[in-house]
Amino acid sequence: GENVEQHPSTLSVQEGDSAVIKCTYSDSASNYFPWYKQELGKGPQLIIDIRSNVGEKKDQRIAVTLNKTAKHFSLHITETQPEDSAVYFCADNAGGTSYGKLTFGQGTILTVHP
């Protein structure tokens, strides 16, 4: 809810390297934090999410960490591959007047060079 800041706006890595994207949120009521991957001409694809009662979640080469005290969460991609190249969006979901609404960061363009 409210505001989500995402950094960096662009990220270029070599194949096999790791990539980290960070997001900061402002609404202390936020309780759900999804990450989406959007390829050119397609809709966003949910790749991983984390809820506020968990500090870390991993799915193969992708992991997400959450620091509720600092109000930030990060996406970690290990052993990057060219097919990981896309725009990545973080988002959060809070209660109250923001109920049901995802607030998105501005996106990170990830380029993985072979």
Place this chain on the structure above:
Amino acid sequence: EAGVTQSPTHLIKTRGQQATLRCSPISGHTSVYWYQQALGLGLQFLLWYDEGEERNRGNFPPRFSGRQFPNYSSELNVNALELEDSALYLCASSPGVGRADNEQFFGPGTRLTVL
């Protein structure tokens, strides 16, 4: 299992006209969400429908409206189109009723161009 589907893929209108965009959710999902993605910008929340009712609305003027049908499909209407309405309109669906932390799954979007 079929994902979220949207129609049409592309839509070209002139300023002042009305546009109607359609969305079919994943089978079994009762919630439908609409987002606007303008060029170079992130996604902005427009509307959320659940069980036929509007549950929440983003900071958009009243000329953006919609509805959800008994089969949970949804329609987004944009009246009195303006040039800045040109964007990709994305529909998402989620399972369950009234859960704010439901996973949202997106369709491919409708590209609206206003001339």
